[in-house]
Amino acid sequence: MISRSTKTLKNPIFFRLTHSTFIKNPSFSTLPSSSSSDIPKRLHHKDWLAPNEVLQVFTSLRDPNSVRTALDHYSKRKDYKPNEALYTLVVNKLAQARLFDAIDNVMARIKSESKCRLSDNFFRTVIKAYGNVGGLINKAIETLYDMPNYGCWPSVKTFNFVLHLLVSTKMFDVVHEVYLEAPKLGIEIDACCLNILMKGLCEYGKLDAALKVLDEFPKQRCIPNALTFSTLMHGLCVNEKVDEAFGMLKRMENEGIDPDTITFNILIAGLRKQGRFEEGIKLLEEMRGKGCDPNAGSYQEVLYCFLDAQRFVEAKEFMSWMIPKGVGPSFVSYKALIHGLCKENLVQDVDWVLKQMIRQGFLPKMGMWRQILKSMFSEKSSHCCISYEEIVDN
Template sequence: MISRPIVACNTKLPKTYLIFLQLNLYHSTVSLSSSIKLDPLDLRNYKDWLSPTEVIKIFETLKNPNSTLTVLNQLSKRKDYKPNEALYTSVINNLSEAKNFDGIEEVMKRIKVEKSCRLSDGFFYNVIRIYGLRAGRINRAIETLFDMPNYSSWPTPKTFNFVLNLLVNTKQFDVIHEVYMGAGKLGVEVDACCLNIMIKGLCKNGKINDALQVFDEFPKQNCKPNVRTFSTLMHGLCSLGRVEEAFSLLQKMETEGIEPDAISINILISGLRKNGRVEESIHLFDRMLLKGCEPIPSTYQEVLYALLDCRKYIEAMNLAKNMSSKKMVISFESYNLMISGLCEEKIVEDIEIVLKQMIENGFLPKLSMWKQIVQCILEKN
């Protein structure tokens, strides 16, 4: 082993030798730093001060959202830890992506203790939406809504109505009224959307009389019903065979200057036909066309069935032709009923027209249908 000569401190070194030492020291430092792999999750490896934007960027760029709580715990130990709504939102969205809903509950408890900032209604709307739609924790969504005042925040009608609609869609009818009655406690002003949701829920639950009572609440709450209000009630009444009351709502709409749309008319036409009032359903359809209200495809289909019920096969054939020109899909059952009816009436010349239209729309006649057509032609001749 060759020992290096020891140079005394007062010895004057050549300039080239000093440069060599500096380069050697530089390469050693670079080599050492490159061999150390910094842990991106260890916030001690970051600079002394992190701005709020930089902190959020760390959470947004996490490759594994499951590490969110670990990073948050490390961040909370730093002197520059100043959480805000944007940070909490980023953390909760990461936990939602990781389906760590227990972690979200942990963060919500932390927020309540820290009380570091005021949170908006939009923040809670996001949390409630995650609980209700992604996690399926409906009770937790309700609890979060009523817990908002404890965070010094109050829900808007949008957030309140979202919870009500969530309960209707998940058929938790027993809880809806209880939540609705809590509007005053939360400082929420009941609006038309809220009343519409209540009516929808009651109609779905078969409590049409209670829905009509809510309908009477509109003027008391200084709200005005809209087309959706009437169409929901009409559907509920027609499903119970109370078509006359549904029609009285149509008259009330016109009195209040609310123009019925294609959906509300479709509900009435369908209700009339299903309750055996076929001629009236056809008449209402004609009125709809005269008023310039373009029916939706399902309305055309209902009227087509109504014409076939009335054995008006020529009118049904013409309507089917009109539907086909509008690129509407006609059911196979409709074609079957039309051809059967035309065969019974021995209207051979029109059978070919319907048969051709049927094939053009992608339907192939069954063997029984061919037998019926052949028999009709033979009997006609």
């Protein structure tokens, strides 16, 4: 087990985080000075307040600006005994009002007072407030690093949340730096952590580095899972390395890891992107043969394969097979199929598709109606003059 040092963590990362870190550029509000009118009447009473009564008082506050004023007044009472539930309520109220400077003040109060022990869940709430609500990624990282100074060490769940936050905000150059801080925070790396790191590298376009992460699993005493391989396969398919993705499929099966629906959907989409439509269609059957049930995404990708291959009659038949299973084709699928059938002057098939489209709640726009009418009244399908691009744009 990694020993946990109680020394303050030094974080050189913050010296180079600039205004680009502020994803949403929130405006900071300065709270007004305390006034007696902002303080709930129950906090003026001399009667002893139980913790649940204090929570009721703060829950009833409608104006977020009065939260800190009330907290200041409560701290002067003899029965002042804050707990995690109260601090969580205060942070959430301030975050909803985007009063992040006030959250800074509350965190400073907590550190200076040391009135109660706070759990990892509380700090994850604060990190979410800074990162998800405020877009203040640097504050989220700083809170993670500062947790030991509050007497609480982060869990791997909280650590992974910060890593995922960095990947989702495309701060790929920072992900690895935070990852390297794991030993100082006493974090034991798990499969989820490595999967997030791998996803970040794939999205950053560093496939070779992402593939090397796979070798880290045994070193960290972790076992890769279906998500691990699906992440790599997606990165390979996006970069048109579909054959390498299928090689990854064989590797995961050799290691006794069963591919899931997402794995197959990624491969079907990859084949479609390369124009290998027949292989994509056949993969749906192989998927069933391996005991993996297709989902709506699976059927939609195969339908796109038929449409991209301009096999419109088969696409219509596949669509008629999808719908009774409760899988609704996308609006783009309907538009592309109607365009193809009109082009081939298959008016009766167009009528069926149009009815299904309307039943599903999609309304054809003017461009599609023009296409259908042209097909109905034209002697030859080649006379149709509305382009596929025009239909999609409409």
